[in-house]
Amino acid sequence: MTDFANRALLPAGLRDMLPPDAAFEANVVNQLMNGFAAHGYERVKPPLIEFEESLLDGAGAATSSHTFRVMDPLSQRMMGLRADMTPQVARIATTRLAQVARPLRLSYGGQVLRVKGTQLRPERQFGQAGIELIGSDSPAADAEVLVLTAEALINLAVPGVSVDLALPTLIPVLFGELGLTGALAERMRAALDHKDSATVAEAGTAAPLLARLIAAAGPADRAIAALKDLALPPAAAAERDRLARVVELVRADLPGLTLTVDPVENRGFEYHTGVGFTLFARNIGAELGRGGRYLAGGTEPATGATLFMDSVLSALAGPKPGPRVLVPAGTDRQRAKALREQGWITVAGLEPGDGMSEAKRLGCGHVLGPDGLLDVQ
Amino acid sequence: MTDFANRALLPAGLRDMLPPDAAFEANVVNQLMNGFAAHGYERVKPPLIEFEESLLDGAGAATSSHTFRVMDPLSQRMMGLRADMTPQVARIATTRLAQVARPLRLSYGGQVLRVKGTQLRPERQFGQAGIELIGSDSPAADAEVLVLTAEALINLAVPGVSVDLALPTLIPVLFGELGLTGALAERMRAALDHKDSATVAEAGTAAPLLARLIAAAGPADRAIAALKDLALPPAAAAERDRLARVVELVRADLPGLTLTVDPVENRGFEYHTGVGFTLFARNIGAELGRGGRYLAGGTEPATGATLFMDSVLSALAGPKPGPRVLVPAGTDRQRAKALREQGWITVAGLEPGDGMSEAKRLGCGHVLGPDGLLDVQ
Numbered sequence: 001m002t003d004f005a006n007r008a009l010l011p012a013g014l015r016d017m018l019p020p021d022a023a024f025e026a027n028v029v030n031q032l033m034n035g036f037a038a039h040g041y042e043r044v045k046p047p048l049i050e051f052e053e054s055l056l057d058g059a060g061a062a063t064s065s066h067t068f069r070v071m072d073p074l075s076q077r078m079m080g081l082r083a084d085m086t087p088q089v090a091r092i093a094t095t096r097l098a099q100v101a102r103p104l105r106l107s108y109g110g111q112v113l114r115v116k117g118t119q120l121r122p123e124r125q126f127g128q129a130g131i132e133l134i135g136s137d138s139p140a141a142d143a144e145v146l147v148l149t150a151e152a153l154i155n156l157a158v159p160g161v162s163v164d165l166a167l168p169t170l171i172p173v174l175f176g177e178l179g180l181t182g183a184l185a186e187r188m189r190a191a192l193d194h195k196d197s198a199t200v201a202e203a204g205t206a207a208p209l210l211a212r213l214i215a216a217a218g219p220a221d222r223a224i225a226a227l228k229d230l231a232l233p234p235a236a237a238a239e240r241d242r243l244a245r246v247v248e249l250v251r252a253d254l255p256g257l258t259l260t261v262d263p264v265e266n267r268g269f270e271y272h273t274g275v276g277f278t279l280f281a282r283n284i285g286a287e288l289g290r291g292g293r294y295l296a297g298g299t300e301p302a303t304g305a306t307l308f309m310d311s312v313l314s315a316l317a318g319p320k321p322g323p324r325v326l327v328p329a330g331t332d333r334q335r336a337k338a339l340r341e342q343g344w345i346t347v348a349g350l351e352p353g354d355g356m357s358e359a360k361r362l363g364c365g366h367v368l369g370p371d372g373l374l375d376v377q
Numbered sequence: 378m379t380d381f382a383n384r385a386l387l388p389a390g391l392r393d394m395l396p397p398d399a400a401f402e403a404n405v406v407n408q409l410m411n412g413f414a415a416h417g418y419e420r421v422k423p424p425l426i427e428f429e430e431s432l433l434d435g436a437g438a439a440t441s442s443h444t445f446r447v448m449d450p451l452s453q454r455m456m457g458l459r460a461d462m463t464p465q466v467a468r469i470a471t472t473r474l475a476q477v478a479r480p481l482r483l484s485y486g487g488q489v490l491r492v493k494g495t496q497l498r499p500e501r502q503f504g505q506a507g508i509e510l511i512g513s514d515s516p517a518a519d520a521e522v523l524v525l526t527a528e529a530l531i532n533l534a535v536p537g538v539s540v541d542l543a544l545p546t547l548i549p550v551l552f553g554e555l556g557l558t559g560a561l562a563e564r565m566r567a568a569l570d571h572k573d574s575a576t577v578a579e580a581g582t583a584a585p586l587l588a589r590l591i592a593a594a595g596p597a598d599r600a601i602a603a604l605k606d607l608a609l610p611p612a613a614a615a616e617r618d619r620l621a622r623v624v625e626l627v628r629a630d631l632p633g634l635t636l637t638v639d640p641v642e643n644r645g646f647e648y649h650t651g652v653g654f655t656l657f658a659r660n661i662g663a664e665l666g667r668g669g670r671y672l673a674g675g676t677e678p679a680t681g682a683t684l685f686m687d688s689v690l691s692a693l694a695g696p697k698p699g700p701r702v703l704v705p706a707g708t709d710r711q712r713a714k715a716l717r718e719q720g721w722i723t724v725a726g727l728e729p730g731d732g733m734s735e736a737k738r739l740g741c742g743h744v745l746g747p748d749g750l751l752d753v754q
Contacts, residue, residue, distance in 0.1 A: 010427050011449050011456055016469050019419035019483075023410070026420060026486070030407050033400070038717040040701065040724035040739075042396035043403060047502050048425070048488055049445075049458075050387050068426075070445045070458075072388045073492055079388055081426075081447075081458070092393050101738050103727060106396075109403070111425055111488070115450055125424050140706060140727040253710060324417065329517060333630060340415040347417035350480060350517040361478045362417075 013117040013124030024319035025127065025309060028156060029109050032129045032307065035152050039144075041107035041131045046088035048081060048111070055080040058298055059271045060087030066114040081113045085128050086306060093134045094297030102135025120286055127309030130289070137301040139242055142275045143249035145291055149279060149305040150250075150257055153288060158315045160282025162258035165220065165247065166292075168269035168276055170213075170239045177233035178206050192264040213264050220247050223261035239274075246275050274303070281315040288312050325366040325373060326359035328352075335368060390494040390501030401696035402504065402686060405533060406486050409506045409684065412529050416521075418484035418508045423465035425458060425488070432457040435675055436648045437464030443491040458490045462505050463683055470511045471674030479512025497663055504686030507666070514678040516619055519652045520626035522668055526656060526682040527627075527634055530665060535692045537659025539635035542597065542624065543669075545646035545653055547590075547616045554610035555583050569641035590641050597624050600638035616651075623652050656684070658692040665689050702743040702750060703736035705729075712745060 010016065017025060033043060049070070056064045063083040072079045082088060085108050093104055109129040117124050131148060133141045146163060153161045171192060175185050180203070191199035192210065195217070200210045209230065216226035224244045232240055243261070250259060269276040269292055276292030289312070291305025327336045328349040336346045347364055349355070359367045359376045367374045387393065394402060410420060426447070433441045440460040449456045459465060462485050470481055486506040494501050508525060510518045523540060530538045548569060552562050557580070568576035569587065572594070577587045586607065593603035601621045609617055620638070627636060646653040646669055653669030666689070668682025704713045705726040713723045724741055726732070736744045736753045743750045 009431070010424060011454070012451050014424040014427060016424065016465075016473060017422035018469070018473060019421065022422035022485075023414060023420035025422065026407070026410065030403070033403065037400060037699075038722055040722050043400035044396065045394035045399035045402065047387060047391040047393065048490060049502070050391060054386070068447045070447055074389050077388070088393075092395070096393055096395060101740070103739075105724070108399075113425060125426070136727050138727045140725070144725055144727070322414075345415055345417050347482070348517070348521055350513050350515045350521070362480075363478070 011124070013114075013122055015123070015125075020319045020321060021313070024316075025313055027319070028313065028316070029127060029129050029309060031156065032152050033107060033109050035155060036107040036131050036148065039105070039148055041105040041148075043107045043109070044089060044092050045108065045110065046082070046085065046092060048113075049079050050082070050088070051075075052078040052080045054091060055082060055087065057091070058087060059090065059294060060084065062271060063087070063114075066116065068113055068115055083112050083114045084306075085110055085112060086130065086132070086304060089130075089132050089304070090134075090294075090296040090302065093132065093302070094300055103141065104132075104134040106132045106134065108132075121308070121310070123310050128306050129309060129312075130291075130304060130306035132296070132302060132304035134296050134302040134304075135300055136303075139245040139275075140249060142246045142293060142303050143253070145303050145305050146246070146250055146277055147253045149289055149291060149307060150254060152307070153279060153281070153312065153315075154254075154257075156312070156316060158281045158288065158312065160258070161288075162260070162280045162282070163250075164265075164278045164280065165243065165259065165261045166265040166269055166276045166278070167239055167243045167261075167263050167274075168266045168272050168292075169274055170236060170243075170263055171266060173239055174209075174232065174236040177235055178209075180206055189266065193267050195264070210264075217262040217264065218260060220251075220259035220261045223263065227261075227263060243275055273301075277305070279305075279307070281311075284311060284315050286311040286314070288315060323366070324362070324364040325368055326354065326362060326364040326376075327368045328354055331368055339368065388501070390491075390499055392500070397696045397698060398690070401693075402690055404696070405690065405693070406504060406506050406686060408533065409529050410484060410486050412532060413484040413508050413525065416482070416525055418482040418525075420484045420486070421466060421469050422485065422487065423459070423462065423469060425490075426456050427459070427465070428452075429455040429457045431468060432459060432464065434468070435464060436467065436671060437461065439648060440464070440491075443493065445490055445492055460489050460491045461683075462487055462489060463507065463509070463681060466507075466509050466681070467511075467671075467673040467679065470509065470679070471677055480518065481509075481511040483509045483511065485509075498685070498687070500687050505683050506686060506689075507668075507681060507683035509673070509679060509681035511673050511679040511681075512677060513680075516622040516652075517626060519623045519670060519680050520630070522680050522682050523623070523627055523654055524630045526666055526668060526684060527631060529684070530656060530658070530689065530692075531631075531634075533689070533693060535658045535665065535689065537635070538665075539637065539657045539659070540627075541642075541655045541657065542620065542636065542638045543642040543646055543653045543655070544616055544620045544638075544640050544651075545643045545649050545669075546651055547613060547620075547640055548643060550616055551586075551609065551613040554612055555586075557583055566643065570644055572641070587641075594639040594641065595637060597628075597636035597638045600640065604638075604640060620652055650678075651680070654682070656682075658688075661688060661692050663688040663691070665692060700743070701739070701741040702745055703731065703739060703741040703753075704745045705731055708745055716745065 066083040068081040272292040274293030279289040289307035293303040296302035324345045443460040445458040649669040651670030656666040666684035670680040673679035701722045
């Protein structure tokens with residue numbers, strides 16, 4: 001391996017984004033953030049690094065094993081490099097912005113770092129872009145966050161956007177009402193996560209209901225209808241009704257969106273306190289984002305969603321290069337400026353005489369001549 | 378201190394950027410990058426973290442004492458969190474993009490982290506946005522980079538943009554030609570850095586020339602005229618002529634720019650191999666950016682400049698808030714969409730009946746009524 005190649009070698013899971021991808025990512029993030037801003041979501045920017053105990057507090061605890069630590073030489077305390085921006089935004093909402101009127105709408109976009117990649121996401125650095133709606137317990141809040149993130153993907157021209165809805169609170173609430181506890185409850189929750197009907201059949205009197213909950217999973221309208229047919233105890237029925245209301249509100253805003261419901265899914269929603277969802281695209285296997293209801297600062301009702309920029313970008317067709325024109329040295333700069341205002345990329349010739357061959361070498365399709373644009377052959 | 382306040386406490390030099398500042402910074406960076414892109418600078422995005430030896434190679438060595446380190450659990454090698462993006466971009470140019478036609482124009486924007494702040498810049502995290510022009514030794518390249526960064530600041534409405542030019546190669550070259558070496562040369566270089574005419578008078582036969590070099594510092598036109606009057610030995614004269622040519626090219630493009638020259642300044646340009654410059658604004662003391670000529674990968678002629686986003690933002694008047702309108706629940710969503718397309722920020726009412734008082738509470742100046750926009754009193 002040459003010295004040059006050696007120097008180019010980055011740690012596994014980290015990479016240089018090159019032209020035109022880096023500009024494309026920045027433009028996509030910008031488009032997302034502008035879309036959220038138009039709906040009243042105001043951007044916050046927490047630091048890349050902060051004290052470990054605030055970074056890993058509450059919902060942040062889930063990222064503890066993914067988080068790089070360094071010591072702060074000033075305070076001699078440990079700091080963590082954020083592995084997720086969501087807990088930071090919740091911290092800002094419940095501390096610095098505690099006095100701001102609710103519902104509070106915040107947005108964020110930035111890079112996160114993880115100690116190790118996963119099989120599904122080998123990258124150790126990727127971008128997040130998301131929104132949080134804090135201080136409202138309304139189903140309209142759940143629907144707004146889902147609709148805005150799904151619509152953001154649709155507006156980017158992500159093909160075949162779909163959303164899987166989950167209700168991670170349903171089973172715990174139902175088990176509580178059914179008196180299903182201890183080892184049996186644990187075994188049944190695992191069985192439900194795996195849609196394991198055989199094991200569920202051992203749940204005694206609850207078995208038929210659990211089997212019907214598994215069977216209800218599928219396209220949202222059918223799933224909601226099936227759930228409405230079930231005789232659920234009051235608290236579980238309230239959860240179900242809330243989910244139905246969210247689906248109804250989402251349907252009203254985005255009637256064409258592919259929406260599925262899995263009422264027994266819990267995995268990946270361990271910290272959620274209500275409706276959760278995952279965003280997919282037709283052309284890639286990875287999640288494009290996820291969201292759901294939680295308690296900000298452990299007490300305040302909130303819902304939010306995060307888009308994973310690496311997955312979002314891989315679902316997109318990629319950038320279209322802009323038209324490039326070589327502007328020879330000594331050209332009146334107002335002429336070049338006028339071209340830029342029309343959308344041209346102007347590349348200045350640095351040496352007198354730079355013309356056709358230089359334009360070709362630099363990937364310019366045109367040269368600005370004394371009488372106008374000349375095609376490069 | 379309450380638990381809440383405690384959790385909000387960040388390490389010294391790190392901070393949460395809140396609304397509306399975070400969106401404003403992102404918009405300013407975006408405007409800068411779009412401006413550079415229109416001149417053919419293509420964006421690259423190196424990772425936040427990479428192997429220590431590649432991060433601190435060459436010009437990166439200057440940031441060694443500012444750089445946080447963490448161990449990579451995968452390779453068991455040390456990694457550094459970047460304290461400066463410039464060495465990363467030079468690495469990309471001379472390795473991954475080694476085969477791309479020169480001159481190569483690259484841009485970058487991102488966050489850097491430093492172990493400690495300085496008196497002038499207490500922040501330990503700040504944004505950089507910059508350009509590199511790699512593979513040209515032409516004075517036109519120096520001028521292009523200076524003009525584009527100064528013009529970028531002017532386009533942002535930074536008040537009173539000025540540029541201080543330095544020529545850190547002049548004194549070493551001159552001393553070589555004059556046979557000034559060893560301890561005397563060192564003492565004279567320090568004296569020149571401090572404009573210490575008394576010490577310079579002890580330089581023997583070189584003393585009058587050095588005194589005139591100190592005296593030449595000032596507004597560019599006068600400084601260049603004074604330098605042209607000096608009888609310099611050939612290599613020093615060539616350096617002087619190059620600087621004069623850069624000034625001439627910058628003047629042609631930006632005749633109104635305040636431009637000063639300090640021909641004996643060396644501090645802060647230790648790694649530069651030609652013309653260097655520092656960008657200032659009338660209303661703040663800190664540098665807004667700096668740039669200059671260097672050798673990318675130790676061998677390839679290059680010039681570039683970096684803007685420091687914290688300083689740039691503090692020189693700006695700040696964002697103007699967009700007009701906000703509350704859109705009551707159940708409003709036809711096409712009406713809200715039409716308002717957004719006109720530049721309105723639409724804030725959805727989450728509960729039926731949200732109207733005037735809710736709008737007022739949420740900082741909306743208007744409510745969308747059945748017959749159009751209503752002013753909030």
